[in-house]
Amino acid sequence: MSDLDPLRHAHRFCPRCGAAMTTRPDNGLMRPACGECAYVQYLNPAPAAAAIILREGRLCLVRRKYPPKEGLWTLPAGFQEYDEEIEACVVREVREETGLEVEITGLFAAHTGVLPPDRPVLLVVYRVRETGGSLQAGDDAAAVGFYGLDDLPGEIAFAAHRRVIAALRAERGRAKGSP
Numbered sequence: 477m478s479d480l481d482p483l484r485h486a487h488r489f490c491p492r493c494g495a496a497m498t499t500r501p502d503n504g505l506m507r508p509a510c511g512e513c514a515y516v517q518y519l520n521p522a523p524a525a526a527a528i529i530l531r532e533g534r535l536c537l538v539r540r541k542y543p544p545k546e547g548l549w550t551l552p553a554g555f556q557e558y559d560e561e562i563e564a565c566v567v568r569e570v571r572e573e574t575g576l577e578v579e580i581t582g583l584f585a586a587h588t589g590v591l592p593p594d595r596p597v598l599l600v601v602y603r604v605r606e607t608g609g610s611l612q613a614g615d616d617a618a619a620v621g622f623y624g625l626d627d628l629p630g631e632i633a634f635a636a637h638r639r640v641i642a643a644l645r646a647e648r649g650r651a652k653g654s655p
């Protein structure tokens with residue numbers, strides 16, 4: 477994360493007064509700030525949600541149709557809309573990308589990662605279970621399917637999603653090892 481430059485995403489002009497933006501130390505960080513008024517631009521990771529959908533141990537994965545990482549695979553996932561609850565976000569993204577209707581059964585993990593080239597993302601990962609719908613790749617997906625954790629269809633696009641798959645494999649290993 478340390479090579480990220482938040483100033484790349486700074487406004488050029490103050491959204492309050494229109495003056496040119498500069499930078500100012502603020503709580504130990506250099507932040508974009510207005511040269512004329514008190515406005516400081518706080519840059520944060522963008523929240524997104526991803527879903528773990530399992531059918532008899534096989535994981536639902538979506539093949540990306542568009543850049544970045546076009547053609548690679550991910551969990552069903554997407555960015556939270558401005559006026560949306562994160563729980564609604566994951567249900568919506570699953571519907572849009574896979575055609576499946578789901579409900580949340582638990583919170584699995586929250587990972588911070590980077591959407592290439594340099595957009596920090598907070599990925600909230602939920603376990604969900606199917607309640608309806610039918611499996612069909614959505615508009616921004618090239619393919620969708622269920623795949624064994626040791627028989628993935630291709631490269632996984634994002635490190636945060638690879639971490640989730642590694643955790644699922646470890647969980648399965650523990651389940652097999654338990655009496």
Ligand SMILES: [Zn+2]
Nearest residue numbers: 490493510513
């Ligand atoms: Zn200003």
